Amino acid sequence: MVGEPNYSLRDEIRDYWSTRAGTFDLSVGHEIFSPRERLAWHRLILKHLGRGDGRRALDLACGTGVISHLMHDLGYAVTGLDWSEAMLARARAKATQRESGIRFLIGDAERTLENGESYDVLVTRHLVWTLVDPRAAFAEWFSLLKPGGRLLIIDGDFGSKTWVTSLRQVLERAVGRTVGPVHELDQAMADRHRSILSRLYFSHGTKADEVCALLVEAGFEMPVVDTRLGAIHRAQARHMSFLRALERSTQHRYAICATKAAR
Numbered sequence: 001m002v003g004e005p006n007y008s009l010r011d012e013i014r015d016y017w018s019t020r021a022g023t024f025d026l027s028v029g030h031e032i033f034s035p036r037e038r039l040a041w042h043r044l045i046l047k048h049l050g051r052g053d054g055r056r057a058l059d060l061a062c063g064t065g066v067i068s069h070l071m072h073d074l075g076y077a078v079t080g081l082d083w084s085e086a087m088l089a090r091a092r093a094k095a096t097q098r099e100s101g102i103r104f105l106i107g108d109a110e111r112t113l114e115n116g117e118s119y120d121v122l123v124t125r126h127l128v129w130t131l132v133d134p135r136a137a138f139a140e141w142f143s144l145l146k147p148g149g150r151l152l153i154i155d156g157d158f159g160s161k162t163w164v165t166s167l168r169q170v171l172e173r174a175v176g177r178t179v180g181p182v183h184e185l186d187q188a189m190a191d192r193h194r195s196i197l198s199r200l201y202f203s204h205g206t207k208a209d210e211v212c213a214l215l216v217e218a219g220f221e222m223p224v225v226d227t228r229l230g231a232i233h234r235a236q237a238r239h240m241s242f243l244r245a246l247e248r249s250t251q252h253r254y255a256i257c258a259t260k261a262a263r
């Protein structure tokens with residue numbers, strides 16, 4: 001609990017996501033709501049990582065297993081790792097229902113305890129912005145990959161306001177309610193989110209260039225920034241309010257693919 005001795009920022013982040021686990025999959029951008037969106041995600045993964053053909057993939061901070069299942073669709077032998085038991089319970093239930101056989105592990109993405117050079121690819125969506133120590137995480141991820149392996153990061157600068165965010169907030173104040181579905185964060189959760197964000201490494205925003213510089217420092221080669229996520233965003237927009245969809249399309253959202261050199 002907050003205020004208890006030894007309750008760290010990491011505990012706070014884990015508990016925050018555990019509280020959100022129950023409604024996580026209701027949000028557009030978390031679970032997938034159309035075949036069109038699924039296809040767009042598959043295309044993005046294929047573009048950067050190729051087909052699985054039984055290769056080993058680790059989904060870091062897998063949450064409810066959305067990305068893990070996309071990887072499984074493409075023929076990867078997938079392990080999902082997350083430190084929230086509540087998130088993992090949802091991921092495991094989905095895997096049982098879909099008979100996907102994905103292995104889910106509890107653990108810290110900054111120190112996974114998995115064997116070095118044991119994965120062909122690593123994938124992670126919406127984790128980097130919330131890392132406490134990205135340098136430690138990227139060093140760990142580099143060591144997990146086999147030589148020639150690839151890392152695919154899907155993330156964004158969610159902390160910085162765009163002009164659409166400002167417009168939405170003005171409108172929300174005027175009408176006295178939030179624009180968006182009812183499972184959007186309530187005030188207490190929004191305050192927790194803001195408080196955590198202010199203490200993170202990327203509290204100033206998670207810019208792709210800065211992430212790439214840290215990846216190179218950790219030993220990765222050729223990080224490629226891909227901001228062509230329009231097909232995904234357009235598919236999602238069909239299930240969102242106009243303002244939320246516009247906001248999403250104006251945010252700095254990206255995929256980064258980086259390689260560990262072959263020996």
Ligand SMILES: C[S@@+](CC[C@H](N)C(=O)[O-])C[C@H]1O[C@@H](n2cnc3c(N)ncnc32)[C@H](O)[C@@H]1O
Nearest residue numbers: 017061062063066082083084087108109125126
């Ligand atoms: C925004 S959710 C994203 C979940 C999933 N990757 C997705 O895109 O659907 C963030 C997830 O990161 C997990 N997480 C945050 N920091 C972590 C860490 N250091 N180790 C493991 N999991 C972490 C949280 O528990 C939560 O499930």
